Amino acid sequence: MLETKGHPNRLGLWGWLGGGRWGVERYLYTLHRVTGLGLLAYFLLHIVVTSSRALGQGPWQSAMASVSGPLFKLGEYLVFLAFAFHAVNGIRLGLIELGFAVGPPIEPVYPYRTSLDTQRPLAIAALLVAAVLVVMGTLNFWVLE
């Protein structure tokens, strides 16, 4: 966890939900957290529901029947969308965290270049890859299946 260094988040929930006039990456951060929380909630229930396979065919089929229907299908689709975004954005965050996507240190000579010149194209590329996954998932969920 990042230390707050004596400047705690006094804004509470709004402190990480709202990005104000920060760039699009700040909103990707918020979306990363929201999708992460959604995936976690689903995953905890998923462990319990899918464990019914250990009890045999009957319990498995009744567990699957209890989570079927259009509402659950929509929920699963949203989970897939959250996964597509969270996974690809996670790769982007990992690359930045490890220093691969911030660019080399340079002299501050006008016109100034910032690490955003490297990070923004990466963010756009990540969103495009996520969009491809979303299209594939949408086809699978609603057209081909």
Add this chain to the structure above:
Amino acid sequence: MMRDQKLWTWHLAAGVVILFLLGLHMTVMHLDSVVHFAGLNPAGGHPIDWSNVVARAKGAGMTVSYVLLLGAALFHGLYGLRNILFELNPARWLRGAVSVVLLLGGLALFAYGTWAAVASFNLAKLASGR
């Protein structure tokens, strides 16, 4: 290395494991009509059909990957949740309580999920007569 730095490094490492294993899981379960992995849905039909569940469960590699994914995803998710909660600036005693609850809850779910993976492996072996 400080304790939180170590945990954060594990958080990133778990993310890489999840990326591969959950990516594979999502491909098998939710991209099966677009991407065909015949070996992972050997019985044909829908990925959650009982025949496919048994066919996948009897593979030791699949069982190990389930347990690995379970552990990595629980750690990644619960540690991420802990970070989010800590940023809301709770009192020191509440931080300790949150950590203990998440740790115990995570361990309990890991034990339960591991039992399910191993029991399904044994059940699938019995069902296939080996």
